[in-house]
Amino acid sequence: MKTLTGVATAAAFAAGLALAAPTAQAAGGEHPPLKTQNWTFEGVFGTYDEAQLQRGWEVYTNVCKSCHALDYMYYRNLEQIGYSEDEVKEIAASFETEDGPDEWGEMFMRPAEPLDPIIEPYENDAIAMLANGGVVPPNLSVMTRARDGGADYVYSLLLGYEDSVPEWVLEADPNFELAPGKSFNSYFPGYAISMPQQLFEGILEYSDGTPATPQQMAKDVSAFLQWAAEPELEDRKTLGRYVLVFLVVFTALLYAYKREIWKDAH
Numbered sequence: 297m298k299t300l301t302g303v304a305t306a307a308a309f310a311a312g313l314a315l316a317a318p319t320a321q322a323a324g325g326e327h328p329p330l331k332t333q334n335w336t337f338e339g340v341f342g343t344y345d346e347a348q349l350q351r352g353w354e355v356y357t358n359v360c361k362s363c364h365a366l367d368y369m370y371y372r373n374l375e376q377i378g379y380s381e382d383e384v385k386e387i388a389a390s391f392e393t394e395d396g397p398d399e400w401g402e403m404f405m406r407p408a409e410p411l412d413p414i415i416e417p418y419e420n421d422a423i424a425m426l427a428n429g430g431v432v433p434p435n436l437s438v439m440t441r442a443r444d445g446g447a448d449y450v451y452s453l454l455l456g457y458e459d460s461v462p463e464w465v466l467e468a469d470p471n472f473e474l475a476p477g478k479s480f481n482s483y484f485p486g487y488a489i490s491m492p493q494q495l496f497e498g499i500l501e502y503s504d505g506t507p508a509t510p511q512q513m514a515k516d517v518s519a520f521l522q523w524a525a526e527p528e529l530e531d532r533k534t535l536g537r538y539v540l541v542f543l544v545v546f547t548a549l550l551y552a553y554k555r556e557i558w559k560d561a562h
């Protein structure tokens with residue numbers, strides 16, 4: 297029996313290791329350690345919190361959307377975070393998208409529909425750069441996968457602004473100066489970021505009544521971006537749990553089989 301438990305534990309452990317979401321830490325260098333959060337989607341049994349994702353969408357659409365695209369995402373994807381079909385129709389219809397050409401060869405604007413991609417903030421990169429000091433605000437739909445630290449990085453970045461260059465940077469580099477149009481951010485590589493601070497007390501009210509503190513908004517929008525980058529995470533984990541159960545049962549069967557074969561040899 298001891299062997300069986302041992303093997304099963306080892307199998308479960310190995311499977312668990314393979315399934316646990318990798319959570320890279322700290323950006324390195326002199327950056328302060330990331331403000332790591334407890335996320336509902338971490339670990340083998342992690343799942344998304346729909347209420348949180350919906351609040352995150354509210355932050356995205358009220359704050360981030362004016363500069364950042366969510367490539368490859370369609371309004372109908374919002375059904376996956378708990379909005380009903382009608383709610384998604386309503387959300388989509390609050391945006392205008394270009395369509396056409398019509399019978400006179402003209403392009404025209406119409407309300408967006410659930411099958412439309414989420415509207416991009418700028419018509420092209422040139423306009424985006426003009427509006428943002430020469431930098432194109434990156435697409436956010438894969439951001440948590442593109443950066444070490446994932447959601448913890450996005451969370452820390454959003455809350456990592458300082459009004460003036462802090463002492464610990466000047467100690468390391470007395471000549472550090474912030475170029476005009478840049479903001480200081482403790483977590484951004486090189487510290488000088490072209491995105492001004494976004495999250496302040498009182499900029500929005502959540503429709504579920506949760507107080508919209510900067511920390512709360514940072515957490516919700518980071519979780520939302522994690523979902524945008526990995527909408528299939530829960531399916532993957534469910535599959536992982538089936539594999540785990542299968543491994544345990546399979547190990548038990550093998551063990552029973554082995555005993556059966558060897559029973560006369562003793």
Ligand code: HEC
Pocket residue numbers: 355356359360361362363364428431432433434436439443450453454484488489490491492494517
């Ligand atoms: C006024 C325009 C503007 C708004 C609004 C805005 N951003 Fe940005 N954001 C930028 C720009 C410009 C950059 C590129 C910064 C750079 O490269 O210096 C950026 C970069 C980023 C990055 C990438 C940082 C990196 O490591 O490269 C993240 C993540 C991000 N923004 C998240 C958000 C989120 C979340 C919101 C909403 C809460 C938001 N942004 C709102 C302009 C904006």
